[in-house]
Amino acid sequence: MAASAARNVLLIGQCIAHNTPNAAKVRVKRLKFDKNLNMYFSSHKNFFAYDPEEQCKVGDIVLIKKLPENRTKLITHSLIKQVYKYGDVTDPITGKKVISGKYRDQIMERDEMFGVAEDGSGGFDYNEAPERGWQEGRKDFSHKVGYKKWHEFEPGHPLHNDPVAS
Incomplete structure (x- = not known):
């Protein structure tokens, strides 16, 4: 009974950078209880959720649910809903x-009460601001993976561990 109830649990988390196609990597915050200190401590667990439309970007808050059967070795959850876009809470x-x-x-x-500066600076109008992603590919690179593995070298590099070259 408890195992079937655990499968239907919805989790909420934040999308983080990843390199897996048709998926969103979601970091879920969990609280672990320490019996000695009688306190909860936060810990994080990462899940891959199936996202075929790739609607999630890094920083978005999403709702995920466990799949009845794993889609791949990594993808174990499905994306239910994008709760908040990053920066739009x-x-x-x-x-x-x-x-x-x-x-x-x-x-x-x-701002109305105290007014804005005489030169027109000082006030940002959120209602007239464009949606996030309007500069994608020019100045906004949040759709790309932000981490580069500096310890992995391309073939032909002197530090590349190539069994054929040695």
């Missing part, structure tokens, strides 16, 4: 957009 109770602990409308009210 919405309060789930009120439905308002949030910026670093304050609602956007509160920030706009404050």
